[in-house]
Amino acid sequence: MTTTISPLAPAGFPALPAIPGVTLRIARARYKTWDRCDLTFVTLDPGTVVAGVLTQSRCPSPEVEWCRKALILGQARALVVNAGNSNAFTGDRGRAAVENLAARTAQHLGCQPSDVFLASTGVIGVPLPIDKSEAGLAAAFTAEPCGWEDAAATIMTTDTFAKAAVTTAIVDGRTVSLVGIIKGSGMIMPDMATMLGFVFTDAAVEPAFLQSALSDANVKTFSCITVDSDTSTSDTVLAFATGAAGNAPLASDEDTGADAFRAALADLCRQLAHLVVRDGEGASKFITIDVTGAESDRSAHRIALSIANSPLVKTAIAGEDANWGRVVMAVGKAGEPAERDKLAIRFGETQVARDGLAVTGYDEAPVAAHLKGNDIDIGVDLGLGEGRATVWTCDLTHGYISINGDYRS
Amino acid sequence: MTTTISPLAPAGFPALPAIPGVTLRIARARYKTWDRCDLTFVTLDPGTVVAGVLTQSRCPSPEVEWCRKALILGQARALVVNAGNSNAFTGDRGRAAVENLAARTAQHLGCQPSDVFLASTGVIGVPLPIDKSEAGLAAAFTAEPCGWEDAAATIMTTDTFAKAAVTTAIVDGRTVSLVGIIKGSGMIMPDMATMLGFVFTDAAVEPAFLQSALSDANVKTFSCITVDSDTSTSDTVLAFATGAAGNAPLASDEDTGADAFRAALADLCRQLAHLVVRDGEGASKFITIDVTGAESDRSAHRIALSIANSPLVKTAIAGEDANWGRVVMAVGKAGEPAERDKLAIRFGETQVARDGLAVTGYDEAPVAAHLKGNDIDIGVDLGLGEGRATVWTCDLTHGYISINGDYRS
Numbered sequence: 001m002t003t004t005i006s007p008l009a010p011a012g013f014p015a016l017p018a019i020p021g022v023t024l025r026i027a028r029a030r031y032k033t034w035d036r037c038d039l040t041f042v043t044l045d046p047g048t049v050v051a052g053v054l055t056q057s058r059c060p061s062p063e064v065e066w067c068r069k070a071l072i073l074g075q076a077r078a079l080v081v082n083a084g085n086s087n088a089f090t091g092d093r094g095r096a097a098v099e100n101l102a103a104r105t106a107q108h109l110g111c112q113p114s115d116v117f118l119a120s121t122g123v124i125g126v127p128l129p130i131d132k133s134e135a136g137l138a139a140a141f142t143a144e145p146c147g148w149e150d151a152a153a154t155i156m157t158t159d160t161f162a163k164a165a166v167t168t169a170i171v172d173g174r175t176v177s178l179v180g181i182i183k184g185s186g187m188i189m190p191d192m193a194t195m196l197g198f199v200f201t202d203a204a205v206e207p208a209f210l211q212s213a214l215s216d217a218n219v220k221t222f223s224c225i226t227v228d229s230d231t232s233t234s235d236t237v238l239a240f241a242t243g244a245a246g247n248a249p250l251a252s253d254e255d256t257g258a259d260a261f262r263a264a265l266a267d268l269c270r271q272l273a274h275l276v277v278r279d280g281e282g283a284s285k286f287i288t289i290d291v292t293g294a295e296s297d298r299s300a301h302r303i304a305l306s307i308a309n310s311p312l313v314k315t316a317i318a319g320e321d322a323n324w325g326r327v328v329m330a331v332g333k334a335g336e337p338a339e340r341d342k343l344a345i346r347f348g349e350t351q352v353a354r355d356g357l358a359v360t361g362y363d364e365a366p367v368a369a370h371l372k373g374n375d376i377d378i379g380v381d382l383g384l385g386e387g388r389a390t391v392w393t394c395d396l397t398h399g400y401i402s403i404n405g406d407y408r409s
Numbered sequence: 410m411t412t413t414i415s416p417l418a419p420a421g422f423p424a425l426p427a428i429p430g431v432t433l434r435i436a437r438a439r440y441k442t443w444d445r446c447d448l449t450f451v452t453l454d455p456g457t458v459v460a461g462v463l464t465q466s467r468c469p470s471p472e473v474e475w476c477r478k479a480l481i482l483g484q485a486r487a488l489v490v491n492a493g494n495s496n497a498f499t500g501d502r503g504r505a506a507v508e509n510l511a512a513r514t515a516q517h518l519g520c521q522p523s524d525v526f527l528a529s530t531g532v533i534g535v536p537l538p539i540d541k542s543e544a545g546l547a548a549a550f551t552a553e554p555c556g557w558e559d560a561a562a563t564i565m566t567t568d569t570f571a572k573a574a575v576t577t578a579i580v581d582g583r584t585v586s587l588v589g590i591i592k593g594s595g596m597i598m599p600d601m602a603t604m605l606g607f608v609f610t611d612a613a614v615e616p617a618f619l620q621s622a623l624s625d626a627n628v629k630t631f632s633c634i635t636v637d638s639d640t641s642t643s644d645t646v647l648a649f650a651t652g653a654a655g656n657a658p659l660a661s662d663e664d665t666g667a668d669a670f671r672a673a674l675a676d677l678c679r680q681l682a683h684l685v686v687r688d689g690e691g692a693s694k695f696i697t698i699d700v701t702g703a704e705s706d707r708s709a710h711r712i713a714l715s716i717a718n719s720p721l722v723k724t725a726i727a728g729e730d731a732n733w734g735r736v737v738m739a740v741g742k743a744g745e746p747a748e749r750d751k752l753a754i755r756f757g758e759t760q761v762a763r764d765g766l767a768v769t770g771y772d773e774a775p776v777a778a779h780l781k782g783n784d785i786d787i788g789v790d791l792g793l794g795e796g797r798a799t800v801w802t803c804d805l806t807h808g809y810i811s812i813n814g815d816y817r818s
Contacts, residue, residue: 055741058748059749089765092766094766124737125734187721230721230739231741310639311637311639311809315810324534326639329466329596332466332468333467340467355500357502357503358499400810401724401810
């Protein structure tokens with residue numbers, strides 16, 4: 001496993017404010033043979049509401065099933081995150097481990113088990129060891145509170161850097177803060193869901209509105225990234241709103257500040273989603289794919305994902321090779337409406353093809369120069385309609401093979 | 410570009426009979442800066458019928474469009490194959506290059522241009538240079554006839570070995586031969602179509618029956634392989650039947666020998682399809698994925714492809730890592746009916762998971778031993794119905810990245 005920080009990582013961990021009503025603690029459950037914290041315990045003040053988006057996998061982890069059920073009530077008092085073991089595909093033993101963690105946490109806080117949210121990440125098929133999780137949780141109960149960077153580092157697995165983002169919005173005359181932490185590096189193609197991400201805000205928000213804002217943000221952010229086309233069994237994004245800011249609770253789009261809150265949440269989710277791509281396993285390039293002129297937004301999204309998931313497109317970009325014909329191939333295979341002779345392709349600022357062939361006098365030099373950078377832009381216009389989508393991905397390198405050919409050992 | 414022969418290659422090129430009515434010639438068109446034959450010219454005796462399956466890409470090459478139109482007539486006198494340039498996405502210039510090659514061949518043979526079939530393979534987006542193709546074709550017209558191995562080598566691009574197969578069938582009391590050659594190594598996920606493959610038989614077969622037999626064979630063979638999930642703009646399989654064997658022409662499933670011919674053609678196509686996987690770019694393992702118990706055959710096929718195309722499954726196998734949880738992930742993401750708690754997974758002869766969790770007393774040792782071999786079998790049973798499918802693929806290694814990060818240079 002690599003320990004080198006991704007070349008696409010930001011310069012440093014961002015400065016983040018505390019979110020009133022949110023208390024972070026970490027502990028060592030030792031789910032793997034590592035000497036690091038791997039259990040994150042977040043307590044949330046009474047009155048905190050919660051929304052979430054979860055993997056659409058047909059083989060979800062018991063944590064995902066637990067959260068799906070608990071989200072119906074919309075109330076949260078705690079979040080427990082385990083790193084190093086996903087507990088997915090473990091049958092009754094996995095379910096028992098989840099129920100045990102929730103019950104012990106509820107007893108400690110004097111709340112209902114359904115107020116406790118859980119997420120686990122790591123190898124699939126190994127039941128979460130109850131003894132380790134109990135010991136880790138007990139240690140977390142008595143630990144000193146910690147900061148965001150420690151929490152963001154504790155939820156990591158193959159991630160090479162701790163990931164977090166912040167934004168603010170003015171709601172009802174008050175400035176509310178939104179802070180998110182996220183982990184994810186491989187097995188990343190959220191299907192209307194995502195990896196493990198947690199958003200915290202002091203805004204007062206009704207659960208239904210928070211769910212609506214999070215679902216909308218998800219569609220344009222987490223659902224628009226892919227590292228390797230593989231969708232996790234454990235993808236989870238939860239948003240917690242403590243209400244400590246004291247604004248009149250947001251309940252509908254008519255409320256003052258509703259638009260600002262929606263925009264801020266979407267901005268935060270976009271930042272977090274980009275960080276996952278920037279830590280894509282083995283990534284050396286951050287790639288933005290803009291598709292326009294499709295028959296619908298949905299069609300544009302599928303075409304953009306077809307390009308973003310093409311191993312041949314991704315390896316060409318890794319090799320800084322201006323092989324735009326592979327983009328043609330990826331459009332052609334997407335199974336979506338496309339007409340070869342209306343297709344136009346752009347790399348960076350340079351139009352390379354139009355009307356079904358290379359532009360007259362095509363000069364590869366500016367494209368080659370663009371490909372030497374870390375941030376690559378590809379634009380595809382289908383010339384059919386108004387549908388558009390943007391998807392973000394990374395390249396496919398030897399690093400990905402090295403990381404994943406020997407992940408468990 | 411690697412020049413090492415794939416470790417999965419057969420021991421040698423097979424012994425192949427001549428097919429009466431088929432004459433092979435090769436020449437140097439020098440489509441790339443290489444000193445090798447790259448133009449294959451096959452003449453077919455009058456009366457030869459043809460069938461074909463072609464890429465479903467929305468951005469097909471002009472050769473594919475030409476063949477699609479010519480196949481309607483069902484008659485063939487020649488096949489011209491160019492290696493090193495796919496001529497795809499080249500607009501009017503690409504179409505002109507195709508029409509020119511067909512016209513010159515027709516003039517040389519005294520036949521219709523629609524009797525001439527064409528296929529090209531190589532980089533996308535560069536028009537086939539007419540001067541080079543004309544010179545190459547003229548050289549081929551006067552070249553001495555050659556054997557199958559030369560023809561199979563001349564259609565190669567990134568392939569590391571020449572690929573061919575043979576079978577026979579008894580039709581109407583006569584033994585007919587079927588010989589096929591094929592190329593393909595990357596950009597392999599035929600979508601009801603395939604890479605460049607050519608089948609020749611001396612059987613007498615009506616065009617409609619030949620098409621039916623080829624389409625059926627395709628669904629169970631070429632459409633069941635994938636190297637990298639990328640579908641080519643140029644995928645083409647053509648089957649030519651010269652009729653020289655003198656049997657009563659096969660026209661329907663009621664005819665004597667119709668079943669034998671169908672079975673022989675399917676067997677040949679399966680052999681050829683496997684050879685493509687065995688030359689998958691960077692491949693070190695040949696992987697068979699059997700899915701049973703799905704709601705339908707179509708659903709089983711999609712689940713099998715989801716496993717076969719998962720980078721995390723493919724890299725785990727490359728690393729000889731018994732990480733069967735990644736198979737669970739790939740089933741879960743397929744978007745097809747699946748119930749986690751009914752799922753069973755087998756690696757080689759070893760059942761690893763059943764009823765939604767690892768089998769009691771799971772011993773990884775025999776799985777690890779199986780993964781050290783070159784031929785890997787994965788079985789998935791969904792426990793839902795009678796649907797089944799088999800798909801063949803290879804692993805994902807550093808070799809794939811090396812080949813495709815620097816393909817054009």
